[in-house]
Amino acid sequence: MDAFKYKENKLHCEDVNLSKIASSFGTPAYVYSKKALTENALMYVNSFTNPDNMACFSVKSLSNLSVLKLLKEVGCGFDVVSGGEMHRALSIGADPKSIIFSGVGKSSDEIKQGILNKILSFNVESVSELYKIEAIAKKLQMNASVSIRFNPDIDSGGHDYITTGRKGDKFGISSIEDILNLSTYISKSPNLSMVGLACHIGSQIINLESYKETAQRTFELADQIFDIGIELEFLDLGGGLGVSYDSNIHPNPEDLISCLELEFKGRKERLILEPGRSISANAGVLLTKVEYIKDEFLIVDAAMNDLLRPSLYQAKHEIWNVEKGDGNKVIRNIVGPICESSDFLGKNIKISAEEDDILAVRTAGAYGFVMSSNYNTRPRACEILVEGNQTKLIRKRESLENILEMELNLND
Numbered sequence: 001m002d003a004f005k006y007k008e009n010k011l012h013c014e015d016v017n018l019s020k021i022a023s024s025f026g027t028p029a030y031v032y033s034k035k036a037l038t039e040n041a042l043m044y045v046n047s048f049t050n051p052d053n054m055a056c057f058s059v060k061s062l063s064n065l066s067v068l069k070l071l072k073e074v075g076c077g078f079d080v081v082s083g084g085e086m087h088r089a090l091s092i093g094a095d096p097k098s099i100i101f102s103g104v105g106k107s108s109d110e111i112k113q114g115i116l117n118k119i120l121s122f123n124v125e126s127v128s129e130l131y132k133i134e135a136i137a138k139k140l141q142m143n144a145s146v147s148i149r150f151n152p153d154i155d156s157g158g159h160d161y162i163t164t165g166r167k168g169d170k171f172g173i174s175s176i177e178d179i180l181n182l183s184t185y186i187s188k189s190p191n192l193s194m195v196g197l198a199c200h201i202g203s204q205i206i207n208l209e210s211y212k213e214t215a216q217r218t219f220e221l222a223d224q225i226f227d228i229g230i231e232l233e234f235l236d237l238g239g240g241l242g243v244s245y246d247s248n249i250h251p252n253p254e255d256l257i258s259c260l261e262l263e264f265k266g267r268k269e270r271l272i273l274e275p276g277r278s279i280s281a282n283a284g285v286l287l288t289k290v291e292y293i294k295d296e297f298l299i300v301d302a303a304m305n306d307l308l309r310p311s312l313y314q315a316k317h318e319i320w321n322v323e324k325g326d327g328n329k330v331i332r333n334i335v336g337p338i339c340e341s342s343d344f345l346g347k348n349i350k351i352s353a354e355e356d357d358i359l360a361v362r363t364a365g366a367y368g369f370v371m372s373s374n375y376n377t378r379p380r381a382c383e384i385l386v387e388g389n390q391t392k393l394i395r396k397r398e399s400l401e402n403i404l405e406m407e408l409n410l411n412d
């Protein structure tokens with residue numbers, strides 16, 4: 001669904017005029033639609049015909065506590081990639097048995113927290129990690145549930161930085177022999193239980209064939225593991241479903257799930273997915289004000305520290321003026337105030353805008369605020385959640401005091 005539409009030439013989020021949000025809360029500001037987040041998540045949750053299947057929202061894509069709480073309420077579990085994200089999920093009351101912990105570099109302390117909280121599974125990404133988890137579980141006299149994240153060697157397409165399932169990518173374990181040896185090892189360990197197999201082939205995937213191929217490779221491996229005597233509880237095929245950053249139509253979560261459930265027919269394991277972008281991306285925009293117009297440049301008050309995707313991945317976002325005027329649209333490069341040539345939000349954008357106008361960078365809900373930083377000592381933007389005609393501040397704008405208070409020993 002698109003929760004951001006013009007009504008009488010004014011861009012709204014649900015029933016709230018975005019200009020009004022900009023004047024009440026200032027800019028830059030992230031604005032999310034509760035309806036879009038809910039509907040996107042329900043598209044996963046309600047599409048499963050097997051009630052044991054589960055969508056674990058990828059917290060890294062949008063980790064605000066109010067958003068996580070909302071997604072828990074509609075039935076999502078959580079995929080976390082750090083102790084910090086696990087802490088976020090637990091702090092909104094997520095059931096530990098709905099939390100999957102992925103990531104190649106889990107620290108001892110993060111592993112300990114996961115074991116103590118009895119999370120559903122650690123997606124183990126190396127042989128050394130497995131031994132570390134076992135040693136920590138042994139010390140705690142507990143049992144840790146693990147899945148092996150394997151590398152199916154599938155190129156899902158898309159930008160090199162978001163492709164993760166090929167041989168040579170740093171994620172998962174590639175050698176089938178290593179995986180089978182590890183599975184045997186786990187089956188003999190009193191401190192480990194092997195509950196699943198996991199993979200994640202990349203992000204912004206718009207071709208369902210890649211998922212089918214991944215499912216088939218996962219089944220082959222699960223069958224080999226079954227022959228060792230391990231019955232897996234679930235197969236986790238990761239996240240990655242793409243979204244439209246323009247007006248093209250791509251497969252949606254319903255398409256993905258009906259395709260995968262067909263592949264899963266006759267299998268005992270439940271299906272877990274780890275969607276991020278397809279739930280959060282189109283539910284958010286970044287509001288920014290035009291400060292100056294110079295030549296072909298619109299210089300705005302949001303920058304790469306607020307939205308890194310254009311600089312990092314050459315990602316393209318639509319950028320709209322929140323007031324649809326009758327001025328001529330011209331081609332502009334929309335850039336921020338940061339002292340880097342790579343600081344831009346959009347290039348060659350056809351737009352009509354004057355100084356002081358408010359622009360909305362669309363489809364910015366995923367990998368937007370979460371990647372923001374204080375580069376150039378710029379305080380991070382605020383986050384606002386809209387429900388119908390109501391707005392709620394869900395993260396305060398940072399102040400300069402917030403930034404400086406972390407720095408110590410000024411007198412040394």
Ligand SMILES: Cc1ncc(COP(=O)(O)O)c(C=O)c1O
Nearest residue numbers: 058200203239240274275276277
């Ligand atoms: C392990 C893992 N799971 C899930 C995701 C979510 O991917 P997406 O936001 O593309 O759905 C990611 C993102 O890269 C990931 O690394």
